[in-house]
Amino acid sequence: MAPTQQSPLDLAEGDPFGPHNLPYGVFATADEPERRRLGVRLGDHVLDVGAAAEALGSPYATLLARPNLNPLLAAGRTAWHDVRRALTAWVTIPSHRSSIEPLLHPLGDVTLHLPYEVADYVDFYASEHHATNVGRIFRPDGDALTPNWKHLPIGYHGRSGTIVVSGTDVVRPSGQRKAPADPAPVFGPSVKLDIEAEVGFVVGKPSGLGTPVALSDFPEHVFGLSLLNDWSARDIQAWEYVPLGPFLGKSFATSVSAWVTPLEALEAARTDPPVRDFALLPYLDDSAEEDKGGYDIRITVAVNGHVIAEPPFATMYWTAAQQLAQMTVNGASLRTGDLYGSGTVSGPEVHQRGSLLELTWNGRDPLELPEGKRTFLEDGDVVTMTAWAPGPDGTRVGLGEVSGRIVSAA
Structure with a gap:
């Protein structure tokens, strides 16, 4: 007699995509x-x-x-x-x-x-460890953090039309780049193509023009989250970003997971954000909020199947609720399908850095991979990010992976 086929409803114990998750x-x-x-x-x-x-x-x-x-x-x-x-x-x-x-x-x-039609896209710069590393790389003789960094969540408005679902190939971007010693800029494919391990938050309920969204209203407007890779051409970005910030170095592609995990599935993963050492203005001050603003999400980054980093989202200085408040405090409205990225997730340890810029210290310290050294991404490289968060009763909530393969410049 043939064995009875197991029902797909009968999951293995501890499956991170069980009924407690349902992305x-x-x-x-x-x-x-x-x-x-x-x-x-x-x-x-x-x-x-x-x-x-x-x-x-x-x-x-x-x-x-x-x-x-x-x-x-x-x-x-x-x-x-x-x-x-x-x-x-x-x-x-x-x-x-x-x-x-x-x-x-x-x-x-x-x-x-892609699970939803993206309305607007905003990306933040909310990890103190990441911002400090970047500051030390590019301003070794100055302050690592800019004067405004601990007073407000810094962000930029990105390009929603180039948000792509996990598994979509990423074409190496071309643009102007100029090394400090070069006499003039040149045009060509980026030679410093990088990743940024992030978490993206998806807006459901819109808000009216001229109406700021308070910290406590975060769960009324944000439906869920997913992993996000904000691909970055560091050489293009370095030449263009003064004075208005990221543009072509970021806008060529941003990859998101095919799965959106509802916030309701992540209640057990709520955690306090790091202690702030500057007093915050009232619209950002979450010290009296009942709901913990952080999320304990453990991210793993792999290049060609080889793990290179494990960034901890719980270390993020600015929370998603504070980022939403900052986005709207000037009266800017929310639209259904708005997506905003957390910014690169990096922890205090070397293996917790969420970008190659930090992991290789801008190319000074190459990574040793089975197929050879890496400073930045090469054509054919596949970057995959996975993550999980604590769930109810000791379970794990899996976040769907986000993956992309680099193909040569058009």
Whole structure:
């Protein structure tokens, strides 16, 4: 007699993508490659959320039968909670098995897409360890941190049109670059192509023009988070960034995970941010906030399968709530699908640095990889970031990986 096939609902103990997680994504199947559907990840399968909602008579069936996350993002916190509670019941209550099992697709059989339409993109510079390292590299005889750094979260407005989903190739950018000793700039492919290990936060509920968002309103507006790699051409960036900051050195590509983990799945990962040694202005002062502003997320960065860094997100000086408050304090509005990056995540130890700029000290100290030394990325290199956070009852919450391969300049 043939052995009974295990149900995809019966996950191995400790699976980081169990019912305590349920991150959202968008997928298509091989038989209907043009039809994009909303899904949640369960183990190594994807549940067709819209089909499940229809099969089980959910009042949110119409909302979930969409080709991306934007309608759910815009629906607000009550809908986010209700849908998550329903999903948890659908994948855990035995009486639902006959309806749910046929709607689960193996991960290896589907194509994953960008989960939402990105509205605006902002990237921050919120790790004191990263900012200090960068300052020491470029201003060895001056102060490592700029005078404003501990008074406000510094950021820049990026390019939403070049946000790409994990697995998308990254074309080496070309642009002007000028080394300090060069008499004039030259044009050509970047020779200092870098990574930045970050966490991206996805905005759901919009805000009105002229209405700042308070620290306490962070969970009303931010739906969830995912891993983010803010690819950086350091040589292009170094020549262009004075006086207005990053531009072409950053805008060619930013990779995000195909999965968005709801904030509700990360309650057990909340943690206090580092002690601040400067008094903050009231709109940024979180000392009296009941909710802890930080997240304990453990990131791993690998190049061609070889681990090069393990940046700890819990060390970030500025929290996501403070970043949201800073983005809107001047009256700038939020839109559904806005994405903002945490900035490079780096810790106090060498192996916790989240960029090659820091890991190699701007090329002075090459990394030893099995295939040879690296200062910055070479064509063909594949960078993969993974992460997990503490979950309820000792579980782990897995964050979907973000990966990209470098291809030669166009």
